[in-house]
Amino acid sequence: MNNPVIEPFGPLKQESAPLRNKIMQSLRRAIETGYLEPGTRLVEKDLCQQLNVSRTSLREALRQLQAEGILTDLNNRGLAVVTVTREDAENIYRIRGVLEPLIIEQFIENAPDAEIETLKAQSERLKQAYRQGNAEEIVSTKRDFYDLICTGARNPIAFDLLKKLTLLTSPLRRRSVVRPERQSQSISEIDAIVAAIAKRDKVAAHKAAEKHVANSSLSALHTGDGVIDL
Numbered sequence: 001m002n003n004p005v006i007e008p009f010g011p012l013k014q015e016s017a018p019l020r021n022k023i024m025q026s027l028r029r030a031i032e033t034g035y036l037e038p039g040t041r042l043v044e045k046d047l048c049q050q051l052n053v054s055r056t057s058l059r060e061a062l063r064q065l066q067a068e069g070i071l072t073d074l075n076n077r078g079l080a081v082v083t084v085t086r087e088d089a090e091n092i093y094r095i096r097g098v099l100e101p102l103i104i105e106q107f108i109e110n111a112p113d114a115e116i117e118t119l120k121a122q123s124e125r126l127k128q129a130y131r132q133g134n135a136e137e138i139v140s141t142k143r144d145f146y147d148l149i150c151t152g153a154r155n156p157i158a159f160d161l162l163k164k165l166t167l168l169t170s171p172l173r174r175r176s177v178v179r180p181e182r183q184s185q186s187i188s189e190i191d192a193i194v195a196a197i198a199k200r201d202k203v204a205a206h207k208a209a210e211k212h213v214a215n216s217s218l219s220a221l222h223t224g225d226g227v228i229d230l
Helices: 019-033 044-051 055-067 086-110 113-132 135-153 156-168 170-176 180-198 202-221
Strands: 071-073 079-081
Touching: 019 055, 019 135, 019 156, 019 170, 044 055, 055 071, 086 135, 086 156, 086 180, 086 202, 113 135, 113 180, 135 156, 135 170, 156 170, 170 202, 180 202
Parallel strands: none
Antiparallel strands: 071 079
């Protein structure tokens, strides 16, 4: 399928990766793209049909996502995508403001030159996505950008935490990234991060990452008329 929103809910192929992990990945992408909005109740029968999986495998994946705080229990009425409050969102961005600079510093410490070159290429794709202004493409390409950084940092604990935090704020990020003023600002910030990484300048990279998260927070949590309603 060409539609990036619908794609997460196609039948899953039976491959070597554990099926539970593939179901979780598909559900995460559906939340990330907005196919599953906050508060959406998950109907097991429908999901099994859409993903072509057994109810046992689906329930294993749902339990894991619930344990991660991505899904919430509806008092014995099933599970729903968690709804993030304004206070939650503010705290998430505060944590990201500490976590992302740390991960980028560890990338500089641990990633070989080849991974830096790969990151540069991905940054160009990310900037192109910003210029095109498609929210789903920006969020997807930015996820791939940070996946490269987190993998190169060799810190799987931080990687898992960052994935959860960014997923929880997906609705805010999708609205923020398509604002024209934020698009040009983000391109400049990404350039600064990548330039510092290329020089293996941890101080400059740390500052650039902090600035990027701070500006992302301002854009996501505020509009010209004040704080948005979550």
